[in-house]
Amino acid sequence: xxxxxxxxxxxxxxPLARHRWAVEAVAAAVFALALVAYGSGASFRQDxxxxxxxxxxxxxxxxxxYIMSGSLSLAYNAYLGIGAYxxxxxxTRAGWSSLWGVPIGIVLSxxxxxxxxxxxxxxxxxxxxGVTLLFAVAFQVFLLDRVSLTGGxxxxxxxxxxxxxxxxxxxxxxxxxxxxxxxxxxxxSRLRQSPFGVVVRLRKDVPQVVESSGISSGTIxxxxxxxxxxxxxxxxxxxGMMGGVAQPESFGLHIIFLAIFMPLLGGQxxxxxxxxxxxxxxxxxxxxxxxxxAGTLFFAIAILLVLRFAPLGLLGLxxxxxxxxxxxxxxxxxxGEGS
Amino acid sequence: xxxxxxxxxxxxxxxxxxxxVRAVGLELRAGEILGLxxxxxxxxxxxxxxxxxxxxxxxxxxxxxxxxxxxxxSRRARLAGFARTFQHPQLALDMTVRENILxxxxxxxxxxxxRVLASAFSGAARPATPEIDDxxxxxxxxxxxxxxxxxxxxxxxxxxxxxxxxxxxxxxxTVLLLDEPFAGGDPRGVEGMIHALTRIVERGCGVLxxxxxxxxxxxxxxxxxxxDQGQVVFDGLPTAAMASQEMRTVYFGSGx
Numbered sequence: 001x002x003x004x005x006x007x008x009x010x011x012x013x014x015p016l017a018r019h020r021w022a023v024e025a026v027a028a029a030v031f032a033l034a035l036v037a038y039g040s041g042a043s044f045r046q047d048x049x050x051x052x053x054x055x056x057x058x059x060x061x062x063x064x065x066y067i068m069s070g071s072l073s074l075a076y077n078a079y080l081g082i083g084a085y086x087x088x089x090x091x092t093r094a095g096w097s098s099l100w101g102v103p104i105g106i107v108l109s110x111x112x113x114x115x116x117x118x119x120x121x122x123x124x125x126x127x128x129x130g131v132t133l134l135f136a137v138a139f140q141v142f143l144l145d146r147v148s149l150t151g152g153x154x155x156x157x158x159x160x161x162x163x164x165x166x167x168x169x170x171x172x173x174x175x176x177x178x179x180x181x182x183x184x185x186x187x188x189s190r191l192r193q194s195p196f197g198v199v200v201r202l203r204k205d206v207p208q209v210v211e212s213s214g215i216s217s218g219t220i221x222x223x224x225x226x227x228x229x230x231x232x233x234x235x236x237x238x239x240g241m242m243g244g245v246a247q248p249e250s251f252g253l254h255i256i257f258l259a260i261f262m263p264l265l266g267g268q269x270x271x272x273x274x275x276x277x278x279x280x281x282x283x284x285x286x287x288x289x290x291x292x293x294a295g296t297l298f299f300a301i302a303i304l305l306v307l308r309f310a311p312l313g314l315l316g317l318x319x320x321x322x323x324x325x326x327x328x329x330x331x332x333x334x335x336g337e338g339s
Numbered sequence: 340x341x342x343x344x345x346x347x348x349x350x351x352x353x354x355x356x357x358x359x360v361r362a363v364g365l366e367l368r369a370g371e372i373l374g375l376x377x378x379x380x381x382x383x384x385x386x387x388x389x390x391x392x393x394x395x396x397x398x399x400x401x402x403x404x405x406x407x408x409x410x411x412x413s414r415r416a417r418l419a420g421f422a423r424t425f426q427h428p429q430l431a432l433d434m435t436v437r438e439n440i441l442x443x444x445x446x447x448x449x450x451x452x453x454r455v456l457a458s459a460f461s462g463a464a465r466p467a468t469p470e471i472d473d474x475x476x477x478x479x480x481x482x483x484x485x486x487x488x489x490x491x492x493x494x495x496x497x498x499x500x501x502x503x504x505x506x507x508x509x510x511x512x513t514v515l516l517l518d519e520p521f522a523g524g525d526p527r528g529v530e531g532m533i534h535a536l537t538r539i540v541e542r543g544c545g546v547l548x549x550x551x552x553x554x555x556x557x558x559x560x561x562x563x564x565x566x567d568q569g570q571v572v573f574d575g576l577p578t579a580a581m582a583s584q585e586m587r588t589v590y591f592g593s594g595x
Contacts, residue, residue, distance in 0.1 A: 187463040194462025195442075197462060198441050209442065209506075212422075214450075223459060
């Protein structure tokens with residue numbers, strides 16, 4: 001055995017890299033505060049912020065199975081719907097606080113994701129996407145047809161959440177939504193760097209290595225799907241509580257097709273890319289009045305441009321810049337560290 | 340070196356009408372380095388794939404100790420303590436060297452669905468693994484792998500093979516299967532690899548080395564198995580193998 005060397009991670013890295021988690025938490029908190037500040041204005045802005053947070057949680061939910069693990073499940077409108085309808089059912093049928101719908105939605109969504117994951121265990125790529133898309137369609141039909149349970153096309157009310165005698169306002173819900181995205185984003189960012197995240201990412205590119213290391217690639221895939229579904233369900237719960245209603249049209253397939261591109265637009269190497277993508281989707285499709293109805297078209301064009309000129313997404317553009325700055329600060333020549 | 344770790348008896352595998360492996364019998368003992376050589380298409384890699392479960396045998400039995408080995412690769416790897424490298428290096432090219440090696444240290448954390456879930460939660464809470472990082476750094480130094488934070492896409496073929504070997508060694512395997520580990524390697528890397536192999540067989544590990552570099556393999560192994568057209572044609576000491584009629588016939592096409 002040779003003499004122990006200093007771990008490379010701790011050898012000659014920049015202060016920015018050494019305090020990575022703190023920097024990331026603070027940067028995300030600044031972004032979260034900006035969102036809260038924006039939402040503290042006119043009432044409709046609170047809806048926008050919660051919509052951004054809902055889409056962010058949807059994109060973060062898809063991040064583990066889709067971007068990290070390479071399993072494209074298209075059933076996420078169902079998980080969003082389950083979160084919202086769980087809050088509606090628990091508050092209107094049982095008379096409980098709709099907050100109880102959050103854990104119920106999480107468990108139900110994760111359970112359905114596990115069942116779907118096991119059923120599609122041997123499927124990948126297009127076939128997995130196709131089967132889960134069928135489930136997404138079936139879920140929407142279920143919401144429309146099961147009038148006695150779901151209220152049919154008009155949906156069902158979701159009562160304002162309350163706890164310990166306090167009823168949460170729309171502003172409170174908005175704050176909660178922003179904090180949730182901040183927490184989930186940070187946790188996923190840490191998860192990505194952890195052994196679990198490394199194994200999940202290896203599964204995407206070299207599943208045979210995962211298998212030959214004694215780890216069931218299928219189990220990793222199913223757990224990834226379950227965690228992602230649980231996160232998506234929380235987004236649906238927030239959306240339902242904010243809007244006061246759970247309707248089938250809110251959980252259509254259009255959401256999925258937007259969600260697929262959120263991390264591609266924002267950046268794939270960090271969960272924050274999914275959040276940036278979600279913000280851009282809402283801005284393009286709802287907020288930019290100058291674009292009128294062409295917002296979705298502009299979103300599509302933006303996707304094309306990003307895929308062409310920044311394959312790692314907008315956040316990916318920052319990495320080479322940061323590396324260059326670090327090298328300049330440390331007085332190293334390009335490639336010096338890796339040689 | 341008496342305990343038989345791995346045994347194959349009457350193992351066959353065909354692809355359509357082509358018999359890649361034909362009624363092969365093989366034994367690997369504890370503390371032994373076994374070389375498996377033969378020309379292209381001899382069935383060496385197919386045999387390794389069948390042993391580890393990447394391919395399913397048509398006939399035959401593979402045992403680890405006295406236990407018959409069946410099921411998917413992950414189950415076999417857990418049961419048998421297998422670790423392997425591949426003929427074509429299997430690395431995630433857009434991940435770092437350290438990340439590609441790390442998986443060798445963590446299989447126990449993923450042995451059941453509940454442990455996988457627990458690993459996800461604990462990973463979010465505490466992503467850093469300093470004790471594993473230290474082990475990776477030590478192993479990398481031994482194998483002459485530099486700059487662990489490089490992307491694997493930036494590595495030469497020889498370096499990629501070293502990373503695969505490091506990943507397999509980190510697992511602390513009972514049976515190590517190396518498929519062409521020396522191809523494209525630089526002398527320092529090969530030297531480090533041989534040193535590491537010598538060290539793990541001293542601990543009772545069994546190593547199966549598949550390679551085309553007959554000279555290196557013959558100087559390293561305790562026993563040499565020669566395959567040709569899916570069959571074992573010689574099994575014995577390296578010196579005997581190198582001087583054998585079968586070796587001349589397989590590699591030079593004549594018995595003279």
